[in-house]
Amino acid sequence: MKLLNRVFLTAAGAAVLFTAPGVSAQGKLPPYPEALRCAALTHAASKIGKGTPQESALFDQLIYWGMAAADSGRAAGKASKAIDAEVTRESAVVEPQLRSQSGTATTALAACVARVPALDN
Numbered sequence: 001m002k003l004l005n006r007v008f009l010t011a012a013g014a015a016v017l018f019t020a021p022g023v024s025a026q027g028k029l030p031p032y033p034e035a036l037r038c039a040a041l042t043h044a045a046s047k048i049g050k051g052t053p054q055e056s057a058l059f060d061q062l063i064y065w066g067m068a069a070a071d072s073g074r075a076a077g078k079a080s081k082a083i084d085a086e087v088t089r090e091s092a093v094v095e096p097q098l099r100s101q102s103g104t105a106t107t108a109l110a111a112c113v114a115r116v117p118a119l120d121n
Contacts, residue, residue, distance in 0.1 A: 032072040036083075038112035039069035040090030044098050045109055047091070064116045 030038075042065045046058040066087065073083035097105035 029072050029075060030068055032069070032076040032078070035065065035069040035072040036086055036090060037108065038115070039065040039087045040094055041098070041105065041109040041112050042066075043087055043091040044095035047095060048098055060119055061113055061116050065112060 029035075039062075042058065042061040046055075046062040049055050049058040052058075069087055070080065070083055073086075074080070078086075094105050098109065
């Protein structure tokens with residue numbers, strides 16, 4: 001039942017994000033470089049956290065920032081494939097930094113995570 005609730009909450013959160021594209025926790029579309037950085041950080045963290053108790057929360061954060069990057073990238077005139085490629089490339093760069101617990105990368109990730117709205121409110 002917990003998994004079903006989590007799936008429902010994630011779907012509901014995604015539906016909210018789909019119906020209100022470009023809305024961040026602060027109520028405005030973040031600039032593309034910022035959204036790209038957070039999407040890459042949360043993508044890398046999600047890969048690292050696979051199979052851990054935090055996996056579900058990491059997935060939510062990845063979805064939020066992935067959609068924010070897609071929205072702000074489109075607003076900046078970028079194609080979806082280019083955005084996906086940039087997130088993947090940047091994620092590959094920051095993943096080793098997160099694995100080594102680099103202060104800069106972990107601080108940046110924490111700042112991104114703090115901006116993700118709770119899906120269970």
